[in-house]
Amino acid sequence: MISSSNNNQVVPIKRIAAIDIGTNSFHAIIVDVFSDGSFRTLDKLKEMVQLAKGGMGKRLSDGAFKRGLSALKNIKRLADSYECEEILAYATSAIREAENGGEFIQRSIDEVGVKMLAIPGRVEAELIGLAVRHGVKLTEKPVLVADVGGGSVEFILGNEEKFFYTASKKIGVSRMTEIFKPADPITQEDIKKLESHYEEQLRDVAQAFAQHRTDTIIGSSGTMENIAQMIAARKGKSVDMTLNEMEFSAQDFKEFYDYFIKLNKKQRRKVTGLDTKRIGFINTGVVLVDYLIRKFGIKTIKISSQALREGIVIRYLKKEMIGLPWTGAFADPRRRSVFELLRKTDWHENHSRHVANMALTIFDALQDEMKLEDGDRELLEYAAYLHDIGYYISHSKHHKHALYIIRHSDLKGFKEHEIEIIANVARYHRRSTPKKRHGEYWKMSPEIRKRIKKLSGILRVADGLDRSHFQNVKELEVHSEDDHIRINIWTEGEPYLEIWGAERKSQLFKEVTGKKLKIERVLEPVYS
Numbered sequence: 001m002i003s004s005s006n007n008n009q010v011v012p013i014k015r016i017a018a019i020d021i022g023t024n025s026f027h028a029i030i031v032d033v034f035s036d037g038s039f040r041t042l043d044k045l046k047e048m049v050q051l052a053k054g055g056m057g058k059r060l061s062d063g064a065f066k067r068g069l070s071a072l073k074n075i076k077r078l079a080d081s082y083e084c085e086e087i088l089a090y091a092t093s094a095i096r097e098a099e100n101g102g103e104f105i106q107r108s109i110d111e112v113g114v115k116m117l118a119i120p121g122r123v124e125a126e127l128i129g130l131a132v133r134h135g136v137k138l139t140e141k142p143v144l145v146a147d148v149g150g151g152s153v154e155f156i157l158g159n160e161e162k163f164f165y166t167a168s169k170k171i172g173v174s175r176m177t178e179i180f181k182p183a184d185p186i187t188q189e190d191i192k193k194l195e196s197h198y199e200e201q202l203r204d205v206a207q208a209f210a211q212h213r214t215d216t217i218i219g220s221s222g223t224m225e226n227i228a229q230m231i232a233a234r235k236g237k238s239v240d241m242t243l244n245e246m247e248f249s250a251q252d253f254k255e256f257y258d259y260f261i262k263l264n265k266k267q268r269r270k271v272t273g274l275d276t277k278r279i280g281f282i283n284t285g286v287v288l289v290d291y292l293i294r295k296f297g298i299k300t301i302k303i304s305s306q307a308l309r310e311g312i313v314i315r316y317l318k319k320e321m322i323g324l325p326w327t328g329a330f331a332d333p334r335r336r337s338v339f340e341l342l343r344k345t346d347w348h349e350n351h352s353r354h355v356a357n358m359a360l361t362i363f364d365a366l367q368d369e370m371k372l373e374d375g376d377r378e379l380l381e382y383a384a385y386l387h388d389i390g391y392y393i394s395h396s397k398h399h400k401h402a403l404y405i406i407r408h409s410d411l412k413g414f415k416e417h418e419i420e421i422i423a424n425v426a427r428y429h430r431r432s433t434p435k436k437r438h439g440e441y442w443k444m445s446p447e448i449r450k451r452i453k454k455l456s457g458i459l460r461v462a463d464g465l466d467r468s469h470f471q472n473v474k475e476l477e478v479h480s481e482d483d484h485i486r487i488n489i490w491t492e493g494e495p496y497l498e499i500w501g502a503e504r505k506s507q508l509f510k511e512v513t514g515k516k517l518k519i520e521r522v523l524e525p526v527y528s
Contacts, residue, residue: 011035014099015042017079017087018312019072023094023174025222026068026277028075029309030082039313039507040340041369048277049070051094052151058139059099062374063216068104072112086314091115092124093151095173110380121152121168127311128195129156129163132218134314135306135333137413142212144293147307148223148285150174157212166210169201173223176284185264194287199295206295212431215299217292220307222278229273232255237416244305245415250293253301257290281369305410314503334413338382339494341409346394347385351469356384356460358476359462365478366485370454370513379418380455383425387459403427417448429463433508457509461517463491467501483507484516495521 012032020027029044049059049067060068072089079087090109095101096118110112119127128147138160145156157165182195184191192509212336219228231248234256237239260271261283268279342349363377390401406423414422424441428434434441441449465473465487475490487502489495499519506517 003125008234012040014086014311015082015084016316017082018309018316019075019087019089019114020114020308021068021072021091021095022221022308022311023087023092023152023172024048024050024281025150026071027309028078028309029313030079030084032132032315033317034343037317038336038340039317040344041488042082044076047074048275049136050150050174050277051098052178059447060094060101065107069107069111072108072114076112076114077522082262086280087114087125088316090127090308090312091118091148092126092308093170093175096120097151099453110427110428114116119270122166123156125154125156125166125168126163127315128154128220128308129166129311130314131156131306131311132156132220132304132310133160133333134160134335135412136218136302136304136336137245137332137447138515141216142210142214143216143302144214144292144296144493145216145218145220145304146224146289147171148288149218149221152280153288155202157208157214159476164212165205167205167208169205171198171201171288173278173281173285173288177281177287180284182283185262186287191261191287194284195291198288198291199271202295206511209296215297217289217296217300217301218302218304219289220304221363222275224289225303226273226275226278226282227286227289228254228301229255230260230273231269231273232516236257242301244410244412246303247415250299250301253289255294259287260286283356293501297483298380306412332413334378334382334411337412341405341411342385342389345389345405349467350471351466352385352388352471354471354473355459355462356381358465359384361476362458362462362487363402366458366480366513369480372454373451375418376421376451376455380425380458383422383455384459384462385428386422387426387429387463389426399427399430402429417444420444421448421452424452424454425459427453427496428508429459433511447499452507454512457512461487461502461503461509464500464502464505464521467497473498480515484518485513486518486520488520488522490522 011034014033015033016033017028017030026046026047026049029041031039031041033039049071051064051068053064063337101118105116108116113476131143132145140159142157142159149172151174153171155167156163176194180190180193225243228243228246231252265279268274269276304401319524359380360377363372363380386406387402388398389405390398395402403423403426406426411419472491472493473489474492477488479486491498500517509517
């Protein structure tokens with residue numbers, strides 16, 4: 001039987017700020033924590049500070065102090081504007097190793113009102129692992145996470161359930177640039193010295209890798225994200241929505257590496273996607289990624305937009321908010337992320353769940369005939385849940401508002417083309433079907449456009465079958481005949497509005513199936 005259910009309302013119970021005080025940059029997020037243990041990001045701020053300018057492990061310079069305190073003041077103002085109840089600030093290698101790191105911590109308390117903890121590398125690695133697992137869809141297959149920072153690089157070997165190995169290595173891009181002082185452009189001799197150092201420093205990582213082999217690296221933090229942005233630009237791909245789950249192959253990286261590694265500083269400045277503040281030290285990170293790919297036989301590199309700052313929030317939920325199921329309502333980052341967005345946009349839950357159930361029933365009956373992929377079922381389900389969230393902005397053109405919200409909500413665990421499919425299927429649930437004038441739609445590949453049309457055709461019929469939004473259709477069956485598709489429906493009351501609603505939106509369904517649609521009410525009771 002098709003049924004709808006109401007979850008208990010989940011409400012925000014606290015608002016906190018989390019700050020990652022890194023070597024090159026400070027990253028902050030403002031989040032609402034909910035009563036089910038999940039959290040939603042409200043705002044982000046990144047401040048490039050280059051604390052270690054002048055050398056790692058030495059005293060922080062007066063300039064570093066000034067830049068760092070200024071950045072903290074900006075973050076504190078943001079947190080105050082959101083009326084955060086608590087600020088969690090964790091300092092990493094630059095503060096840990098500086099002779100006057102304690103003085104910086106004290107001045108941040110006295111002058112800014114932010115108290116920070118200087119965490120050891122192993123804790124940093126664990127928190128990054130938690131953040132990546134929260135934001136990227138993992139399986140039982142191991143992955144190697146590499147968080148390339150300025151002072152250190154954190155390595156985590158793990159899967160969806162546990163971490164097999166965590167380590168923090170002092171081979172960050174700023175530290176390596178300061179120690180090895182590579183020429184500009186970098187020479188083969190410089191590269192060999194760096195690789196020899198990486199070989200020595202990563203021996204235990206290699207030993208752990210031998211026990212938990214994988215062909216996938218998940219990269220997080222600025223250097224990895226910047227490399228991904230440059231590769232995306234070279235391939236003509238947009239990363240406007242999110243870098244999270246962006247994927248590229250070892251061959252993509254090699255082509256980028258062969259081009260990029262020969263450039264001097266002036267030439268690097270012209271590379272699309274490269275953060276200008278990273279021009280001076282990006283090369284040591286590029287060499288490291290190349291080394292890891294070759295050393296471990298990596299075939300695929302994925303990006304996580306979540307890193308230490310999200311890990312700080314997760315640790316807070318695990319350790320300090322006793323009694324909360326900190327993982328949230330759903331362990332899968334994709335499903336959890338969708339439902340966090342639904343909650344934020346005050347979704348029409350009964351209607352949307354009912355439409356999703358009917359759409360999936362149609363999908364299951366016609367999957368083989370319509371040549372739909374297994375993964376399309378999940379995307380259709382999410383599009384059905386999300387199809388009416390545009391009402392959060394306005395009743396008028398709510399389908400277009402839904403497209404915009406889904407595209408710009410930083411859904412976790414999805415590849416960019418999957419977000420586009422969900423967004424466009426939701427957009428085409430009403431009014432116009434895809435037209436030549438819809439420029440963004442036609443920028444996508446023919447294969448993606450075809451999937452959108454098929455799933456939209458199904459969703460439009462399912463949405464029409466709940467035209468009243470009162471779940472009159474209690475059960476349906478789908479039968480494919482020679483020249484038509486027949487949907488039998490069992491209803492609580494008269495079915496005329498539902499049949500009319502589905503038939504008036506059935507043109508795209510007829511186009512993608514090549515068959516007529518017949519909807520008939522069945523009066524006999526349903527027996528389970």
